Amino acid sequence: MTQEAATTAELMTAAKEALETYHDVQVDDDGALTFRHAEVPCAVQAMQLAEGLTVLSLTCVVAWDLPHSDQLAQSAAERAGQGLFGTLGVVRTERGMDVTLRYAFPAQGMDPTPLGTLLMLVVSTASQLRGELLAETEGPAAK
Numbered sequence: 001m002t003q004e005a006a007t008t009a010e011l012m013t014a015a016k017e018a019l020e021t022y023h024d025v026q027v028d029d030d031g032a033l034t035f036r037h038a039e040v041p042c043a044v045q046a047m048q049l050a051e052g053l054t055v056l057s058l059t060c061v062v063a064w065d066l067p068h069s070d071q072l073a074q075s076a077a078e079r080a081g082q083g084l085f086g087t088l089g090v091v092r093t094e095r096g097m098d099v100t101l102r103y104a105f106p107a108q109g110m111d112p113t114p115l116g117t118l119l120m121l122v123v124s125t126a127s128q129l130r131g132e133l134l135a136e137t138e139g140p141a142a143k
Contacts, residue, residue: 007054008046011107015044015056018116037123040130044119046107056107058086058119060126063133065096072136073097079129085122088129099133101126 016033019025023035033044042060076090076099086103103122
C-alpha cells in the first residue's frame with residue numbers, strides 16, 4: 001500500500017468512526033462513506049491534494065427536482081453568502097433544480113470527536129437549508 005493510500009484510508013476510518021456516533025454509515029465499493037442526515041443524502045471521500053495535505057470532501061444533496069425558479073435560485077445564492085460551512089451549488093436539469101452543499105477541509109490528524117462535530121455542522125446546515133428551500137417551494141410566493 002502506498003503512503004497516500006494509507007493516509008487516506010486512515011482518514012476515512014477516522015471519519016467513519018466520527019460519523020457512526022450520529023448515523024448509520026455505509027462504505028461504498030469505491031470506499032466513499034454514505035449516510036443520510038434527516039432526508040439529506042451525504043457522501044464523504046478522502047484525497048491527498050499534495051504531500052502532507054489530505055482533505056475530506058463532504059457532499060450533501062440538499063434538494064432535487066425543485067421547480068425552476070429564479071427566485072429560488074437567488075434565495076439559495078443569498079444563503080451561500082451567509083457564511084455557511086461549504087459551497088452551495090444550484091444545477092438546472094430537465095426535471096428541475098438540484099441543490100448541493102460541498103465542503104472540503106484538511107482533516108489529517110483530527111481526532112474523531114472534533115471531526116464528528118465539524119461534519120455535523122455541515123450536514124445540519126444542509127438539513128436546515130433543505131427545510132427552508134422546500135418551505136419556499138410550497139409557500140404562497142412559489143405559487
